[in-house]
Each structure stands twice: as C-alpha cells, then as structure tokens.
Amino acid sequence: MEAILRTENICKYFGGLKAVQEVNIEVEKGIILGIIGPNGAGKTTLFNVLTGTYNSTKGKVYFKDRNITNLKPEKVTGLGIARTFQNIKLFKNMSVLDNVKIGFHTQTKTRMIDAIFRTATYKNDDRICEEVGMELIERVGLKDLKDEFASNLAYGNQRKLEIARALAVNPDILLVDEPTAGMNHTETLAVVKLLEKLNSEGLTVIIIEHDMSVIMNLCHNIVVLNHGQKISEGPPEMVRHDEKVIEAYLGREE
C-alpha cells in the first residue's frame, strides 16, 4: 500500500522537554490510524507538527511524497489535510452554517471585486458553500441548528460541527483529536459511524482518542506514544497485548 502521509524521525522539543522524539509513522491511504498513549505522551503535539501549527525541531513530514515539513498551517490545509482540535476551536459568534462555509476557503476564489459586483465567480462560490455546506451539516446531524451560533451548541454538537467544518476543506486525510471527548454513548456511536462511513468513501483518518472501545473498533492500525516516543505499532489485537503498552498505561510491577 502507498503511504499518503509519513514522518521521518520527527522531533519537537520545547526547550528541554522532548514532547515528540524521533517518531516515524506511515499512514497508508484509506485506513484509520489510531494514536493512543497516556496523558502528555505527545499525541496532540504530533498533530500540531503534522499540520504545521508547530515547527518541528528535527525530522521531516511527507504528504503524498511531497515534503511538507514546517509548512504554514494554512498551506498544509490547502494541500488536503484537515483537522479538528482537542480544545474545541469553533468560530463562536458565527452561525453553524457560516462555520462550515469557512472550510471552503481554499476551494473558492472570490476576490474583492467579485464580491462587490456579485460576479459569476461569487455566485458559483456562494452556491458551493451553501449547498455542500448544508449537505455536510446534515451529515453530522446539525441541520436543525444551522442558524444557531456555534457557542450556543451543546458540547457534543460542537465536536460534530468541528468535524463538518474540517470536511468542508475536502481533505484527503482528516486528523481528529479526541472527537468523542465529553460525549455520551449514543453520540459517541454516531461519531464512530460517521468516521467509518467517511473512511469507506476513501477518506484517510488519523484519530487521537482515549476511549479504547472507539479505538479498538474503528482503527485498522494503532500507534502508541509514551513520553514522546513511539513504543508500539500494529493492528488493535497486537497492540492490546503488547507488554510495553500495558506497562505504559498501568505501570510496571515491581
């Protein structure tokens, strides 16, 4: 299988703190990759390095065999990598639909002159935002709330909106950071189903999650981080029984 995203000895140090150390991952096209690890293992930092939010200290990131190391986040998004945030970062004082519309930024081309005179470009862009945006909102189940301010949504719905917004980017690969945190069982199930469906349509997904039932059901492959280092990698069954992983989570018996 072809690797859509891979890292070569990627490192991110904050002063003396080695948040991510020499991590090599290869994400095959069309899979769901889970990234797990105890708190502070460097999972989110790895996401931030992959998406350009942080500059890496060392190492390289390749997306579709193109070196995207330390590219600006807006550029990375433009290439087809979308993400959600662990601490929800919605545009709070914008409607649900407008939040999703921002996601179309890289695919639309309206310039000032188009907006002022409502040219064909503007109308075309507007139609795409409106139609595809509504489809996405419907997909995550927020259709009835489309005019609500994002800040007024319940927690679970905010996470769904983040996914819808990321999908508007029309990504090849979606990075979701704890998408089911704070959700009840039904909501969690809905998100899992949504991610499965998206994956079956060809979207590659990388997911950080603490809910092991989600990880074990969803992922084709799992990378385990601890203290910024990759300690294990493989299919769920293998990782589950890996001594090192059990040790990282439960500690070593004296």
Place this chain on the structure above:
Amino acid sequence: MDQLFSLIEKIKQKSVYYLIPIGIFVLIFPQLTDNQYVLHVSIRILIYMLLASSLNMIVGYTGQYNIGQAGFYAIGAYTAAIIATRAGYSFLLILPICGILAASMSVFLGFPTLRLRGIFFAFTTLGFSEVVRLTILNWRTLTRGTFGIPGIPLPEIVNFQVSTNNHFYYLGLFLLVIMLFISHRLINSRIGRAWVAIREDEDAAKAMGVETFKYKMINLMYGTFWAGIAGGFFAYFAGYVSADSFILDESFAILAMVLVGGKGTLVGPIVGAIILTILPELVREIARYRLVIFGIAILVMVHYRPQGIAGARAEGRRIAVESEYEAGTAEPVTETSGKGS
C-alpha cells in the same frame, strides 16, 4: 437601564419597518431646515459615521484593535489639501487618491505589526497616528507645519460646483451609502467570512486554510482606505486643515463611537457616531469634557451591554438559551403539579 435595552431589542426586531421612513427622512432632511448650524453638525456626523464605519471594519470584523484611525484620516485630509491647493486636480481624481494613499501607508504599518496580537498591535497603531501628526507638524515645506493649509477650493464634480452645506450633506451621504453597500457585500462573501473567522479564532482560521496575514492586511487596507476618503471629504468641507484636527483624542472618539454603537455590525458605528457627536453639541458647556463623556459611555456600555447598542452577539443570546434550559428543567415540575390539581 434594562427597560431601555429591551426597548432597543424591540426596535431592532422591527428594524425593517423603520428603515424606509428613516431613509426618506435622511434624504429630505436638508430640505426641512435652513439652520446652517444643524446642517453643519449633520455633515460632521456623516464624516464620523464614515470614520467609525471604516474603523469598525478593522476592530469589529477582524478584531484588530487599531486605535490610530485618526492617523489615516489625517493622511487623507492632507493629501486632498496638498494636491488641491498645489496641483489643482479635480475632486473626483483626488478623493480616490486620498483613500489609496491612506491604504498604502497602512501597508507600512501592517507589515511589521500585523503579526502582533491584541494590545501590542493597538500600541503600534497609536504610535503610528502620533508619527503621522508629528510628521505633519514638522515637514513644513509640504504641510506648512503648525499653520495648516487654508484655501482648499470647493470641489467640482463634472461642472457642478459643490458649494452649500446642502451639497456637502448629499455628497457625504452618498459616500457613506457606497461604503456601507460595498462593506455589506464584502462581509457576506468569502473575504468577510475570513475576516470574522480571524476575529473569532485565528488558529482555527489558519487550520481552515485562511491566509490570516494576507486577510488581515487586506482588511487593514480596506478600513484605512475609507478613513482616507473621509479625510479627503473633510478637507474639502472644512476648506482648511491643520494638525490639531488629528490629535489622539480624535482616534479615541472614533473608537468610542464603534464601541458604544456596537462593533461587528454595520448599524452600530452609525448609531454611535450620531449619539457621540450630538451629545457634546447638546450640552455645549460640557463639550470640553467630550472625552470624559466618551469614557463614561464606554464604561457604561461595557458594564451593561458589552456588544454595544446595536450589537447582537452571542453573549446576549447565550443568556437567552440558558434561561430556556432552566425553563426546560422547570417544566416537569409544573407538569406534576398540574396533574396534582
């Protein structure tokens, strides 16, 4: 206070019905009065509306706290004054130059400073406006320093001499309407959404592919362009410009109008400009305490209505939703009590 605000809410809900009579009133207003003082104040209000609206594009939509808008206003005014008195080009040519020059100066300000966030950006804009004023005072060969530039000719638009206050009123109104129209269209486009996204969460905007630096720059240029236009119009209207018109107080006054009226809405700065221009006029004795009034107005607004008079931001609505939830939890209780009786 609460009653006053609930009245405002009621007016806002039916704002469409008020729009037509207000529009008609604004159009025929100069015909209703011969009082030159009233007309003069109205034109000043129009200039402030334009300035406050231009600042609102920056402060209200992209969340960049520019508190040196008077600097760009000054650039516009002096551009018009210098070109009109020395080269004698036509008004229609000079006015856009005022805007373009103000906007290009904002590039110089924006390039090093737009990467700064929050208060740091605010400080540099404040400094910039002082730099502009001091440059005007000291570049005597160009600006005549403290003497100011008198004798700016009346504007002529295709053989039509703009001469009376009535003419200036309609000219100012025209500029304001154009500004609001273009701004409205921009806000409801990809560009405006990018601006608001930057205001709401710059990191998330980047993650959505918005080139935040570029869009902040476009936004700053757009806002300062209109400040330059307002400056050009002011120069022609007053017929005389001097550095005294562009002191820091002016920047603060414009910012106060935006904050009191309601940032992030097109109506807000309009309302703010009306209130904060008329208030000191009504009570002439306190006019010299203008800034004190503005300060108090901002404090009162921040305390009672942070979104401004015309603003409708989530803060207000969130409270509404919370009370709905409370009503929701209260419901079963009333149900059971209903069954009991």
